[in-house]
Amino acid sequence: MSTLDSMKKVLEPLNLYNIQSGSTIYAELLTYAQELDSLSDELEIIQREGFINTAQDYGLSLRERLIGSVKESLSDKNRREMLIKSFSVTENDFTKESMEESLKSCGIKASIVENPSESKVQVQVEEILDSTVSEEKIELDALEILPSHLDVEIQFNS
Numbered sequence: 001m002s003t004l005d006s007m008k009k010v011l012e013p014l015n016l017y018n019i020q021s022g023s024t025i026y027a028e029l030l031t032y033a034q035e036l037d038s039l040s041d042e043l044e045i046i047q048r049e050g051f052i053n054t055a056q057d058y059g060l061s062l063r064e065r066l067i068g069s070v071k072e073s074l075s076d077k078n079r080r081e082m083l084i085k086s087f088s089v090t091e092n093d094f095t096k097e098s099m100e101e102s103l104k105s106c107g108i109k110a111s112i113v114e115n116p117s118e119s120k121v122q123v124q125v126e127e128i129l130d131s132t133v134s135e136e137k138i139e140l141d142a143l144e145i146l147p148s149h150l151d152v153e154i155q156f157n158s
Contacts, residue, residue, distance in 0.1 A: 004029060
């Protein structure tokens with residue numbers, strides 16, 4: 001039911017107003033309804049953009065700016081996945097599997113080879129999700145989230 005129909009439905013039983021098409025009251029209700037519909041549309045957009053899982057526009061780009069860079073060249077699905085990974089890193093996420101998942105927030109799919117005797121890890125980049133980002137930027141982002149006490153070597157498969 002449209003906003004105009006809803007207002008008419010409430011007012012008609014009162015028999016106080018002439019709300020037929022062409023009347024002054026009808027014109028006033030129509031104006032209110034148009035603005036209320038516009039506000040309703042805006043509220044739907046705000047609600048959608050307020051959550052990573054449903055965001056499609058500024059809800060993604062504002063969060064991406066918060067963590068470093070906007071990745072508009074990626075699909076919304078990939079952008080959401082990267083944001084969720086970025087915002088979900090905890091102190092318990094430093095297992096090999098968790099670090100590989102966390103690297104998705106840098107825009108890469110990678111595997112990690114551990115060398116505990118030398119306190120080293122080797123990151124083998126299998127796929128770059130955002131081709132517009134340089135390898136240097138990816139490496140800097142990856143070093144930000146990997147444990148700082150480890151010597152990290154990052155290899156890009158070209």
